[in-house]
Amino acid sequence: DAGITQSPRHKVTETGTPVTLRCHQTENHRYMYWYRQDPGHGLRLIHYSYGVKDTDKGEVSDGYSVSRSKTEDFLLTLESATSSQTSVYFCAISEHSSDTQYFGPGTRLTVL
Amino acid sequence: AQTVTQSQPEMSVQEAETVTLSCTYDTSESDYYLFWYKQPPSRQMILVIRQEAYKQQNATENRFSVNFQKAAKSFSLKISDSQLGDAAMYFCAYRSARNTPLVFGKGTRLSVIA
Numbered sequence: 715d716a717g718i719t720q721s722p723r724h725k726v727t728e729t730g731t732p733v734t735l736r737c738h739q740t741e742n743h744r745y746m747y748w749y750r751q752d753p754g755h756g757l758r759l760i761h762y763s764y765g766v767k768d769t770d771k772g773e774v775s776d777g778y779s780v781s782r783s784k785t786e787d788f789l790l791t792l793e794s795a796t797s798s799q800t801s802v803y804f805c806a807i808s809e810h811s812s813d814t815q816y817f818g819p820g821t822r823l824t825v826l
Numbered sequence: 827a828q829t830v831t832q833s834q835p836e837m838s839v840q841e842a843e844t845v846t847l848s849c850t851y852d853t854s855e856s857d858y859y860l861f862w863y864k865q866p867p868s869r870q871m872i873l874v875i876r877q878e879a880y881k882q883q884n885a886t887e888n889r890f891s892v893n894f895q896k897a898a899k900s901f902s903l904k905i906s907d908s909q910l911g912d913a914a915m916y917f918c919a920y921r922s923a924r925n926t927p928l929v930f931g932k933g934t935r936l937s938v939i940a
Contacts, residue, residue: 745925756830756917756930757871764925772927804871808925813859813878815921815928817871 717741718818720805726824733792735821737805739785746788747806747815750774757804763788795825828853830920832931839908840939846893847903847934849918855879858922860894860901865933866914874916877901905936913938 717740727733737746745764749757749772759772761780769780777799779791792799805818829852839845851860862874877885877894884892889906905912918931 747927749928749930754932756932757919757928758930759927762927802869806871806928810925813921813924814861814873814876816873817863820869820871822869 718805718807718816720803720818720821722821723819724822726826727795728826729796731795731825733795733823733825735790735803735805735823737788737790737818739788739807741807741809741816742785743807743809744785745808745810745815746782747808748772748778748780748788748790749804749806750801751804751820752801760790760803795823797825799823800825828855828920828922828929830918830929830931832918832934834934835932836935836937838937838939839905839912841908841910843908844904844906845908845936847905847916847918847936849901849903849931851899851901851918851920851929853899853920853922855922858920859924860892861919861921861928862890862892862901862903863917863919864912864914865917866911871917875903908938910938910940912936 747762748760763769763782803821806815808815858879860877864872893902915933919928
């Protein structure tokens with residue numbers, strides 16, 4: 715299995731609170747992705763990164779920001795959490811020479 | 827934009843039998859990749875099988891095989907000799923070029939009946 719960890723694994727927070735989710739990889743892969751999973755929607759892309767300090771928006775990026783200051787870490791921030799951001803968040807990684815993405819274990823976020 | 831459609835929200839199969847999960851996609855690209863991921867109750871996303879569009883031969887991985895029909899834009903997953911451990915949510919996914927983000931279908935929940 716690819717070395718990908720996500721922290722925290724579970725979080726409950728209140729509306730209006732800032733939240734940061736962390737994805738950490740030990741594979742030195744260039745590409746990293748954040749997806750959210752909601753019932754009836756599958757997984758949808760929030761943001762992705764194609765290198766340190768290089769990021770781009772995905773399909774559902776509103777209300778989220780990301781940062782990647784080093785290869786191994788990709789942070790997802792909810793500046794002011796809303797109930798609509800209650801979801802399971804997955805990080806994924808891939809390498810330039812590979813067509814396959816590998817996923818972290820996911821973070822379940824509940825916004826009350 | 828590319829889209830992926832899984833028309834079967836739920837499926838069930840008897841243990842040891844064969845089941846086929848459907849997936850269709852829409853793209854104007856000629857070169858792309860298709861994937862099936864399995865998500866068991868543990869929530870981990872597990873790659874089951876992948877297909878490169880330029881390869882005519884259907885991919886197989888042990889009891890899992892695909893029927894890739896490029897002209898019809900169809901990519902179905904066949905699970906043979908179904909086992910209780912196959913019970914999971916299955917997602918079909920597409921990507922147009924190396925390291926572009928995946929586009930997922932909404933998933934099919936597979937139940938295996940003992």
